[in-house]
Amino acid sequence: xxxxxxxxxxxxxxxxxxxxxxxxxxxxxxxxxxxxxxxxxxxxxxxxxxxxxxxxxxxxxxxxxxxxxxxxxxxxxxxxxxxxxxxxxxxxxxxxxxxxxxxxxxxxxxxxxxxxxxxxxxxxxxxxxxxxxxxxxxxxxxxxxxxxxxxxxxxxxxxxxxxxxxxxxxxxxxxxxxxxxxxxxxxxxxxxxxxxxxxxxxxxxxxxxxxxxxxxxxxxxxxxxxxxxxxxxxxxxxxxxxxxxxxxxxxxxxxxxxxxxxxxxxxxxxxxxxxxxxxxxxxxxxxxxxxxxxxxxxxxxxxxxxxxxxxxxxxxxxxxxxxxxxxxxxxxxxxxxxxxxxxxxxxxxxxxxxxxxxxxxxxxxxxxxxxxxxxxxxxxxxxxxxxxxxxxxxxxxxxxxxxxxxxxxxxxxxxxxxxxxxxxxxxxxxxx
Numbered sequence: 219x220x221x222x223x224x225x226x227x228x229x230x231x232x233x234x235x236x237x238x239x240x241x242x243x244x245x246x247x248x249x250x251x252x253x254x255x256x257x258x259x260x261x262x263x264x265x266x267x268x269x270x271x272x273x274x275x276x277x278x279x280x281x282x283x284x285x286x287x288x289x290x291x292x293x294x295x296x297x298x299x300x301x302x303x304x305x306x307x308x309x310x311x312x313x314x315x316x317x318x319x320x321x322x323x324x325x326x327x328x329x330x331x332x333x334x335x336x337x338x339x340x341x342x343x344x345x346x347x348x349x350x351x352x353x354x355x356x357x358x359x360x361x362x363x364x365x366x367x368x369x370x371x372x373x374x375x376x377x378x379x380x381x382x383x384x385x386x387x388x389x390x391x392x393x394x395x396x397x398x399x400x401x402x403x404x405x406x407x408x409x410x411x412x413x414x415x416x417x418x419x420x421x422x423x424x425x426x427x428x429x430x431x432x433x434x435x436x437x438x439x440x441x442x443x444x445x446x447x448x449x450x451x452x453x454x455x456x457x458x459x460x461x462x463x464x465x466x467x468x469x470x471x472x473x474x475x476x477x478x479x480x481x482x483x484x485x486x487x488x489x490x491x492x493x494x495x496x497x498x499x500x501x502x503x504x505x506x507x508x509x510x511x512x513x514x515x516x517x518x519x520x521x522x523x524x525x526x527x528x529x530x531x532x533x534x535x536x537x538x539x540x541x542x543x544x545x546x547x548x549x550x551x552x553x554x555x556x557x558x559x560x561x562x563x564x565x566x567x568x569x570x571x572x573x574x575x576x577x578x579x580x581x582x583x584x585x586x587x588x589x590x591x592x593x594x595x596x597x598x599x600x601x602x603x604x605x606x607x608x609x610x611x612x613x614x615x616x617x618x619x620x621x622x623x624x625x626x627x628x629x630x631x632x633x634x635x636x637x638x639x640x641x642x643x644x645x646x647x648x649x650x
Contacts (some may be wrong), residue, residue, distance in 0.1 A: 220297050220468035225395040226591050230557075233258060233387050239479045243377060244368040246462030249404055251396035252368040253344055256413070257290045260322055261300065264313075267589040270320035273338040275357065277348045277599065281325030283311050284630070286344045287324040305362035325426035327353050336360060343367040344638040350596040351376040352479065366499070368614070371464040373606050392462045408460045413451035414439040424464070426457055447618075452612075469610040469618040471584060473632070479600075483508070483518050483595045493637030495629045496559050498526050503629035504536075504550075505601065513636055514591040520544075521628060532559070532568035544568070551640040553632065574643050581620065583639040590638070601630045 221227075233242050244252040260272050274290075276282035278627060280516070290313060294301045304313045311324040327333050327462050337360045343349055346367035354376070358365055367377065380386045393408050418428060418439035425432045428439040433453075445451040459466035465562060475543035487507040491540045495503045504521035520540060528531070544550070546567050552560045563570035594601050604627045610618045620626070 221261075221293070222296075222398070223256050223258060224255060224399060226391040227258055228249040229389050229391065229395075230255050230367075231259055233389060239378055239385055240389045241365050241367075241383065243380070244268070244366070244384065244391065245371050245388060245389045246395075248370060248408060248459040249393045249396060250351045250462060250639065251399065252390035252391060253286055254289050254508075256291045256342060256366055256368065257286065260290065260340070260342070261293050264315045264320040264322060265300075265303070265318060267320055267339075268318050270318070270340075271338045272320075272322040272340040273336055273344065273357075273361075274322065274324045274344060275325055275349070276324075276344050279311065279324070282324040282344070284328050286342075287311060290322060290324075295459035303527045307309050314367070317459065327357075333357060334360075336436040337362075339363045341365050343368055346377055347373070348599060355596075363561045370458060371462060372458045373466060374464065384593055390462050393460065408443055409454040410448070410450040411452045411460050412442050412445055413453050413456060414442055417440065419462065421461060426461060426463060431460075441469045454456045467606070467609055469612055469623070470606070471608045471610060471622070471626075472588065472592070472605055473607055476591070477596050478516065478593050480518070480595045481599050483516055486510070486516060487644055488516075490548060491637055491641065492520070492544060492548060493633035493635070494503075494521075494550050495554050495636070496532075496631060497524055499524050501629045502528075502532060503600075503633045505598075505630055505633045505637065507634070515633060516595060517592065517594040517598065517601060518596070522600040522630065529565075531549050531562070533563050533568060536563075536568065537566075549640075552636045553636065559564040571640070578638070580622070580635070583635040586642050587635055587638050592634075598630075601634075603627065604630050 230242065230244055235237055238637040246252060246254065262274065264270065264524070272284050274282060276286065289344045291306075294304055296311070303316050305316060306313050312321055314321045322402070323338075325333075325336065327349065334356060339362050341357050343354065343357075343366070346354070348371045362371045369377070381388050393405065399412070414428070414433075419426050419433065422425065426432060428437055430436050431437065442451060449546050454465050486508050488510060491507050493505045493507060494565050497503065506518045506520050508516040510516070525532050547569055550563065550568060550571050551571045552563070554560075554575040557572065560570050560572050592638040594605070608626045608628055608631045609623045611621045611623045613619050
């Protein structure tokens with residue numbers, strides 16, 4: 219097999235062939251070749267092991283086919299002789315090696331029954347930060363030999379606790395480990411995030427350091443004059459997507475929310491209320507909220523879909539496509555800027571009302587949400603993504619302002635604010 223490989227591949231290959239590790243985690247910057255290198259390794263394994271099975275997992279089968287399956291196809295297509303040794307089954311999203319009988323299967327965890335029924339020799343979680351720990355464990359216990367995963371370290375999540383396990387290895391890589399395979403445009407984009415003079419910082423113990431100590435307000439390197447001038451300098455983007463380091467977005471709006479299982483949420487014997495943010499080409503977002511009567515709101519994502527792709531009126535979707543259904547007496551607090559759409563829901567018999575509005579209502583609502591304990595269900599992945607990326611604007615000096623960054627994903631965040639602010643303002647938290 220005539221592969222052109224990167225340093226990222228070399229590190230993953232050494233970890234696999236050492237036989238010391240069951241869990242092999244490749245994390246790091248954007249464009250470091252993590253998933254592609256794993257696909258190269260899998261091609262080798264499928265050619266050399268008899269009747270072996272590898273399952274590649276993404277959040278949905280559609281995503282698995284559009285991303286990692288195409289990576290695998292690209293790997294074997296790089297060698298015409300190798301490509302001829304595989305048969306592809308489009309319906310099942312599998313490649314089978316003719317000589318060995320080994321198979322690689324590309325799957326989504328959106329159909330949980332298939333997840334629980336699958337057994338394999340190797341599992342690979344592509345972008346594992348998008349999986350719940352429950353799904354990870356269910357697949358892990360049905361995998362006989364090795365578990366691979368990859369991710370960009372944009373936040374802490376469950377996989378990080380495995381770093382201390384003796385049968386686990388975490389391999390950090392950056393775009394610099396994959397330079398021969400990157401265009402100048404990609405490299406220039408990644409390097410444009412660097413807020414500091416080139417060469418002034420080093421990575422020590424997975425921290426960006428200056429003069430031997432972690433970068434901070436009191437220990438700040440000289441600036442990268444061009445990137446600062448062009449307003450592309452961004453410490454968070456530089457650390458995560460160029461250096462492959464764990465970093466928390468400094469301008470996040472919400473922090474310290476908790477996570478619960480879907481079963482825990484369903485068993486809560488509190489009244490359900492709903493927040494709704496309208497979207498035509500952007501997602502229409504609905505969140506279900508339960509309040510414990512003390513200081514905690516529990517959230518569960520119920521809808522995240524553009525109304526233009528529903529194929530029916532929104533009220534009909536709410537009535538017929540949601541499980542469990544939303545009843546006529548269930549309170550739905552909606553985006554007040556779309557009064558016509560609120561009226562349409564009400565005319566259909568739903569208990570829809572407009573969110574509280576007025577000068578400062580957004581900032582007041584955010585403050586109200588921040589003053590409570592918030593817990594969301596582990597299956598609410600779009601809500602989770604918005605929670606981690608919902609941020610304030612940054613000023614020219616890199617400091618957080620009081621204005622929301624208009625590029626932040628906010629559909630479920632707005633829906634959450636609508637319903638919680640409404641309940642606080644009008645019901646005075648007397649419901650359970």
